Amino acid sequence: MAQVSMTVNGKAASGDVEGRTLLSSFxxxxxxxxxxxxxxxxxQCGACVVHVNGEAVKACTMLxxxxxxxxxxxxxxxxxxxxxxxxxxxxxxxxHGLQCGFCTPGMVMSAAALLKDNPTPTETEIxxxxxxxxxxxxxxxxxxxxxxxxxxxxxxxxxAE
Amino acid sequence: MYDFDVEMPTSVAEAVxxxxxxxxxxxxxxxxxxxxxxxxxxxxxxxVSLNGIAEMKGVCIGEDGQLCVGGATSHxxxxxxxxxxxxxxxELASHIGDPxxxxxxxxxxxxxxxxxxxxxxxxxxxxGATIVTNARSIAADDFFQGMFTTALDEGEIITExxxxxxxxxxxxxxxxxxxxxxLVGVFVAKFADGVRVAVTGAxxxxxxxxxxxxxxxxxxxxxxxxxxLTVSGDDMISxxxxxxxxxxxxxxxxxxxxxxxAG
Numbered sequence: 362m363a364q365v366s367m368t369v370n371g372k373a374a375s376g377d378v379e380g381r382t383l384l385s386s387f388x389x390x391x392x393x394x395x396x397x398x399x400x401x402x403x404x405q406c407g408a409c410v411v412h413v414n415g416e417a418v419k420a421c422t423m424l425x426x427x428x429x430x431x432x433x434x435x436x437x438x439x440x441x442x443x444x445x446x447x448x449x450x451x452x453x454x455x456x457h458g459l460q461c462g463f464c465t466p467g468m469v470m471s472a473a474a475l476l477k478d479n480p481t482p483t484e485t486e487i488x489x490x491x492x493x494x495x496x497x498x499x500x501x502x503x504x505x506x507x508x509x510x511x512x513x514x515x516x517x518x519x520x521a522e
Numbered sequence: 523m524y525d526f527d528v529e530m531p532t533s534v535a536e537a538v539x540x541x542x543x544x545x546x547x548x549x550x551x552x553x554x555x556x557x558x559x560x561x562x563x564x565x566x567x568x569x570v571s572l573n574g575i576a577e578m579k580g581v582c583i584g585e586d587g588q589l590c591v592g593g594a595t596s597h598x599x600x601x602x603x604x605x606x607x608x609x610x611x612x613e614l615a616s617h618i619g620d621p622x623x624x625x626x627x628x629x630x631x632x633x634x635x636x637x638x639x640x641x642x643x644x645x646x647x648x649x650g651a652t653i654v655t656n657a658r659s660i661a662a663d664d665f666f667q668g669m670f671t672t673a674l675d676e677g678e679i680i681t682e683x684x685x686x687x688x689x690x691x692x693x694x695x696x697x698x699x700x701x702x703x704x705l706v707g708v709f710v711a712k713f714a715d716g717v718r719v720a721v722t723g724a725x726x727x728x729x730x731x732x733x734x735x736x737x738x739x740x741x742x743x744x745x746x747x748x749x750x751l752t753v754s755g756d757d758m759i760s761x762x763x764x765x766x767x768x769x770x771x772x773x774x775x776x777x778x779x780x781x782x783x784a785g
Contacts, residue, residue: 380525
């Protein structure tokens with residue numbers, strides 16, 4: 362066991378980890394931030410996407426020890442300071458971008474990473490960016506619509522209902 | 523996963539020293555190695571992370587005009603920072619895996635692993651790149667030695683990859699949609715002194731050069747020059763995603779597409 366320290370959602374966080382402890386385990390089990398979901402645990406599904414130093418990564422495929430000193434942001438920090446939903450989260454609600462909600466934390470974190478680099482993505486760019494985020498409920502159309510809406514674009518022409 | 527220790531060296535020299543320990547294993551971005559460890563297909567005693575070594579990160583143009591990519595440079599950084607110099611390489615990097623994977627996975631990790639369906643081996647072999655390690659420089663033609671096998675010695679680290687910049691280049695990947703690896707991928711590069719064509723995803727021996735196509739394209743760099751050329755599917759990967767014959771056919775199709783796209 363070794364001590365690892367990082368900044369999670371703006372606060373100093375530390376704990377004892379084994380070498381094999383994944384960042385996803387550290388967040389969920391040590392810090393009890395269970396908003397980061399583990400779906401496949403094989404870096405396919407994207408439910409565990411968090412931001413490490415501002416970049417989207419799959420927390421199930423990164424060792425906690427490698428995040429030492431990093432700035433980590435999880436879904437728990439995505440709401441506004443007053444507790445209201447962020448623009449992206451509100452758009453997911455408004456446009457029915459979730460059903461069971463399991464993939465949603467990863468979807469929101471990926472959407473935030475996309476909009477940071479590309480504030481007004483096309484529908485195609487959104488779909489390509491979500492390649493590594495799997496949803497088994499929605500069929501993706503409303504997720505894409507929500508992200509377009511969150512970027513301030515007109516979504517009336519988006520295909521699906 | 524079996525447990526292991528993690529070391530985070532900050533220089534190549536420290537990493538080399540750490541890797542001299544018994545059962546030590548280098549860790550690049552971990553996008554292949556960590557899933558492999560989860561399946562208990564490997565049991566290193568020490569993982570030596572290469573991600574804290576600043577001298578192994580980034581893209582630059584060397585004095586000889588070649589594009590230098592640090593061994594621990596992520597696919598996302600290559601996609602962004604190589605675009606102005608070597609668009610064909612940047613484009614390839616921008617379609618590996620998915621965005622989150624590209625933020626972690628590294629060029630050195632991909633080349634050292636030499637997955638027979640990975641994209642980067644095609645770029646390195648197709649460009650005639652030089653793989654620079656802590657000990658020596660290895661020509662791409664000598665580096666890839668069969669599926670998951672390279673010229674690297676135990677504990678040797680890829681510190682940099684040097685790419686000659688072609689006049690025109692393109693990579694076409696026929697996507698295996700579940701894994702995001704290439705079912706077949708072809709990298710074509712046109713240089714002043716000839717054309718190189720490297721194929722990934724197809725052969726049981728890993729990435730290879732399609733020399734007949736190189737000769738034909740050397741005298742006529744057009745998709746039509748490949749008409750009538752075929753590769754044998756006998757030694758190609760056959761699995762539930764495609765037979766060897768299917769992959770052999772795709773080699774021709776993807777080569778033509780790459781030539782057409784390279785212009």
